[in-house]
Amino acid sequence: MKEFTAQITIGMTSYQLLMTLSPLKSAPSLVDQVCSRLARQLRDEVESGNGRLPPERLMAERLGVSRTVLREATKRLELQGLLEIRHGSGIRAVNRLHKPLSGSLSLLLPELSERLRQLNEARAAIEPEIAKQAALKAKTADVKQLRSIHERLVAAETHDEAVEADIDFHRTLARIASNEILKLMLESLADLGRESRRITISNVGRQRAIDHHTAILSAVAAHDAPAAAKAMKHHMDEAARDLAAKTKAKR
Structure with missing residues (x-):
């Protein structure tokens, strides 16, 4: 009986120990560690304009890893x-x-036409908020840069110049808004946005974009967040209508 009781006690102790155990966290692999170390430094390299990295052999030696690990990272x-x-x-x-x-x-x-349609829906969801935040946070230098980009759009002599100035205007608003998530989302749509702008500017000209950007710029310069959001929403709505009309005409 004592032996049986002892077995139960040992069994309960083992069970209690089991209940206190928690899953072990696996240590990051060497590749993960190298990725983490490099990622922290790469942004500084880009911002400083010194984007070129040392040769693979030297980087591997400095990090204390094999070239295979560095290559995978x-x-x-x-x-x-x-x-x-x-x-x-x-x-x-x-x-x-x-x-x-x-x-x-x-x-x-x-299908390109569907990509462009959904692009406009996505931009309509995020760009008014970007304009609003830009109006709240814009400094004098920001407004000056935005105005300079707008002047490039006005003075553009080719469709490509107008498209790039248009993209830079929206990209600069995202930078001024100081929200990295919104900025990344907008940048992820830039290549497709370039195609959309080529269609709309070729179809209706750039004067409409100039007028809309003028309204957005004025609101941002005045730090009028509601007006900036409203002007951007109008800009997005008109762009969607122009694109839809062009797509319908093609069909």
């Missing part, structure tokens, strides 16, 4: 849009975090 960072690897010219730090999403859009939505 840099390949992963390239897929994430933080590195550009060119055989023969080395590795360069870049800021293309939007590329993974941008590249997925054509796979998810093979």
